[in-house]
Amino acid sequence: MSRPVADPPADPPADPSAGASVPAVTRGTRGSLVGGGVLLLVVVLLAVVVPYVVTLGALSSLVMLFALVILGTTWNLLAGYGGMVSVGQQAYVGVGGYALIQLADAVGAPPWAAVLAAGVVGAAVALPTSYLVFRLAGGYFAIGTWVVAEVFRLVTMQFDGLGGGSGLSLTAFRGTDRVDRVAFVYWLALTLMVAVVLGTYLLMRSRVGLGLTAIRDDRVAASSLGVAVDRGRRLVYVAGSAGAALAGALVALSTLGVTPGSIYSVNWTAAMIFIVVVGGIGTIEGPLVGAVLYWVLQQALAPLGTWYLVVLGVIAVAVVLLAPRGLWGLVAGSYQLFPTTYRVSGAGHRRRGEADVTAT
Amino acid sequence: MDWLNAGVQGVLLGGQYALLACGLSLIFGVMRIVNLAHGVLAVLAAYLSLVLVQQGLPLWLATVVVVPVFAALGYALQRGLFNPALARARGRASGELAPLLVSFGVAVALTNLLQEVFSADTRTLPTGGLASAGLAVGGLSVGVLPLITLVVAAAVIAGVQLYLARTSTGRAMRAVADDAGAAAMTGVDPRHMYGVATALGFATLALAGVFVGMSTQFSPGSGDLVLLFAFEAVIIGGLGSLWGTLLGGIVLGVAQTVGAQIDPQSGVLAGHLVFLAVLLIRPGGLMPRSVQA
Numbered sequence: 001m002s003r004p005v006a007d008p009p010a011d012p013p014a015d016p017s018a019g020a021s022v023p024a025v026t027r028g029t030r031g032s033l034v035g036g037g038v039l040l041l042v043v044v045l046l047a048v049v050v051p052y053v054v055t056l057g058a059l060s061s062l063v064m065l066f067a068l069v070i071l072g073t074t075w076n077l078l079a080g081y082g083g084m085v086s087v088g089q090q091a092y093v094g095v096g097g098y099a100l101i102q103l104a105d106a107v108g109a110p111p112w113a114a115v116l117a118a119g120v121v122g123a124a125v126a127l128p129t130s131y132l133v134f135r136l137a138g139g140y141f142a143i144g145t146w147v148v149a150e151v152f153r154l155v156t157m158q159f160d161g162l163g164g165g166s167g168l169s170l171t172a173f174r175g176t177d178r179v180d181r182v183a184f185v186y187w188l189a190l191t192l193m194v195a196v197v198l199g200t201y202l203l204m205r206s207r208v209g210l211g212l213t214a215i216r217d218d219r220v221a222a223s224s225l226g227v228a229v230d231r232g233r234r235l236v237y238v239a240g241s242a243g244a245a246l247a248g249a250l251v252a253l254s255t256l257g258v259t260p261g262s263i264y265s266v267n268w269t270a271a272m273i274f275i276v277v278v279g280g281i282g283t284i285e286g287p288l289v290g291a292v293l294y295w296v297l298q299q300a301l302a303p304l305g306t307w308y309l310v311v312l313g314v315i316a317v318a319v320v321l322l323a324p325r326g327l328w329g330l331v332a333g334s335y336q337l338f339p340t341t342y343r344v345s346g347a348g349h350r351r352r353g354e355a356d357v358t359a360t
Numbered sequence: 361m362d363w364l365n366a367g368v369q370g371v372l373l374g375g376q377y378a379l380l381a382c383g384l385s386l387i388f389g390v391m392r393i394v395n396l397a398h399g400v401l402a403v404l405a406a407y408l409s410l411v412l413v414q415q416g417l418p419l420w421l422a423t424v425v426v427v428p429v430f431a432a433l434g435y436a437l438q439r440g441l442f443n444p445a446l447a448r449a450r451g452r453a454s455g456e457l458a459p460l461l462v463s464f465g466v467a468v469a470l471t472n473l474l475q476e477v478f479s480a481d482t483r484t485l486p487t488g489g490l491a492s493a494g495l496a497v498g499g500l501s502v503g504v505l506p507l508i509t510l511v512v513a514a515a516v517i518a519g520v521q522l523y524l525a526r527t528s529t530g531r532a533m534r535a536v537a538d539d540a541g542a543a544a545m546t547g548v549d550p551r552h553m554y555g556v557a558t559a560l561g562f563a564t565l566a567l568a569g570v571f572v573g574m575s576t577q578f579s580p581g582s583g584d585l586v587l588l589f590a591f592e593a594v595i596i597g598g599l600g601s602l603w604g605t606l607l608g609g610i611v612l613g614v615a616q617t618v619g620a621q622i623d624p625q626s627g628v629l630a631g632h633l634v635f636l637a638v639l640l641i642r643p644g645g646l647m648p649r650s651v652q653a
Contacts, residue, residue, distance in 0.1 A: 079457070136643075138460070139388070139460050140595065142460060147632055158629075277465075309472040313467075321441070
């Protein structure tokens, strides 16, 4: 995996005498284009057809799915690309939820602007926090972030202006027609989900993304090659936390309120971990698959109480042990819907997704 | 006098946290695994004891049954789940990922299973008046149960420390912790050693779970806070140092009771803040790795 990064092409294949067998280095394939087209079609259907054919309850439930995709995608950024397993992302879900309500009700910002600003607030809180939690590595980072999230929750509950232990409810939508409100939140959530997934894709295609992949595979080697390891990890942490805050803002907007117990619940992070691990960690497609699966299981098994979490826990353990690349890796092999790696086509190459660029 | 009382109660509370943290520290020390299911497993031990007590067993006998059952469970979980996860992770820089995620899956599944079986109601283990008994020492009231917990915690830590230092199995365990490959060349089976270490960790955890169940009310969701407190005790004390863990538990306990003395709502928050302060000022903990565990 670390090949394309760890080995700079000391001998670029610039030898013209190779003639017709010069390998062509490409990124996308026809398959990616087709897959991307299908995905675009799905998004268009979700945008222009679905809202007019399903019930309001189903629309609200789809908002939750979009929030889950955002949560999964951004947690994947942390764990899959930054190598940081955080169990404390509910801190930013909570910050986002509270920020939205404060901005929309107390400040009076329009709801869409309040959601975006809540994401910015999440990033602004994450930056100083990163200096604290980055003192911990590996598993201790995981629980340390959880402690930070608990501190956020307990501190929030200390403020009477934030509703103390009982939370806040959103009043900005008072007087808005219910149909208009649900449709507005639905389209906003859809837009944000598409933006977050595309943004993650573009980030991972960029030079920064390549550096992040190197950091994940071997931090020391990446550092010795001049990758700014700390800056890269901090960028991922702040961006991932902003995403969690966006999702939290969407949840608060959709449910018209927050309580400290639910918006700061560790179950948000549990959901993120399942979505990413079961879908396929370190891929952009994985969290999409995982989010849909999580959402379907949640909807289907909800009448049975929390059994869906028991099922998901067992599935997650099985996936980590038996199919570490997740369901997406299991089904898709080396196919990439969102091509981030280069592949070499031409004579005598290996037919693998992560092709070796340094073929001589 | 109130402050002195808060301090004494905190030290006693620290015994419970240290006992809880002992297994976490041991398992991390030997395998570098952070077991996110640690808290809910302690709660499981409390529920198992409760079931046995409801069948008519005295509590001490229930504890005698639950502790070896947990040791066996630890060995089985290590060989069945964590060793394969470690093998998956070997050779990759992001190696801690797989065991961490496995333990998280176990934690979530187990928490919700407990909730389905026992409901979310809070329970407590019957102690026959022990939990409310107190000794009057110079105007202070010292709880008998917390005192016993503190003594047991110190005894368990001393026992584990002696086991690691003096027995051949303990030596092999330390060898595996230092370099599993080299230990394997000298004829020690790291997979078995990992199993033994987890069994030992789970045995102390089960004991801790019973003490938690006696002193406080518990529910399936209690595992989260148990895990956080145990973890904070480990970090405050210093990674990989068992006596440090005892000190860490006491510091955390004092922080919580003194914090609660200042504002009854803020005990837990004060504990978290002391933990974060230690992290900021002395990231290695108060007693950094004085003993190889």
